[in-house]
Amino acid sequence: MLKILLVPLTRPFTLDYMDYWVEVVKESLSKAGLESTIHVWSSVEKPPMECYVWSRRQYLSPCLISWLYSRIASKLYYYVVGIGYLDAYEEGLNFVFGEALPLHRTAIVYTKRLTPEFYGEKPDTNLYIERVAKEIIHELGHLLGLGHCSNSACVMRFSNSVYEVDEKTRYFCRKCSTKLLEKQVDTL
Numbered sequence: 001m002l003k004i005l006l007v008p009l010t011r012p013f014t015l016d017y018m019d020y021w022v023e024v025v026k027e028s029l030s031k032a033g034l035e036s037t038i039h040v041w042s043s044v045e046k047p048p049m050e051c052y053v054w055s056r057r058q059y060l061s062p063c064l065i066s067w068l069y070s071r072i073a074s075k076l077y078y079y080v081v082g083i084g085y086l087d088a089y090e091e092g093l094n095f096v097f098g099e100a101l102p103l104h105r106t107a108i109v110y111t112k113r114l115t116p117e118f119y120g121e122k123p124d125t126n127l128y129i130e131r132v133a134k135e136i137i138h139e140l141g142h143l144l145g146l147g148h149c150s151n152s153a154c155v156m157r158f159s160n161s162v163y164e165v166d167e168k169t170r171y172f173c174r175k176c177s178t179k180l181l182e183k184q185v186d187t188l
């Protein structure tokens with residue numbers, strides 16, 4: 001049984017949809033043959049300003065992952081996924097939709113660039129929560145040991161733009177599902 005904890009890092013654009021994400025993450029994992037228990041952290045964990053890079057107006061993703069690990073994941077035997085209406089980057093990349101650090105069982109999904117509004121399009125809640133769901137499941141796949149997948153429908157496909165996020169599904173392809181089941185032997 002996989003134990004997963006979803007942690008809100010901001011209030012707007014996250015809290016209202018937590019129940020939906022719990023449900024669909026559970027469903028995607030169960031379709032791949034994995035049983036899970038998913039909990040939602042009861043408070044909003046505000047990201048530290050030490051990780052904010054003023055010159056870029058973005059958070060430095062590895063800094064936030066380390067912070068979330070020491071604050072929560074290091075103390076609990078859960079796979080931890082932070083979700084925040086934030087914009088973040090890694091060295092060498094303009095932005096990231098999410099990042100996972102499997103050694104620390106910690107990942108974060110940054111949702112600002114997953115809103116249609118970010119691209120000057122009209123708000124679409126259903127589209128937004130579906131995109132975030134895909135990225136949560138994608139990062140969980142990394143935490144469980146999966147790399148990127150070339151199957152265009154697979155949730156583990158790398159997405160360079162929000163349109164590529166829309167093209168994939170929130171499900172693991174057969175190959176990735178098989179790998180997950182093999183790896184489950186050495187998970188929690």
Ligand SMILES: [Zn+2]
Pocket residue numbers: 138142148158
């Ligand atoms: Zn990835």
Ligand SMILES: [Zn+2]
Pocket residue numbers: 149150151154155156157172173174175176177
């Ligand atoms: Zn795949």
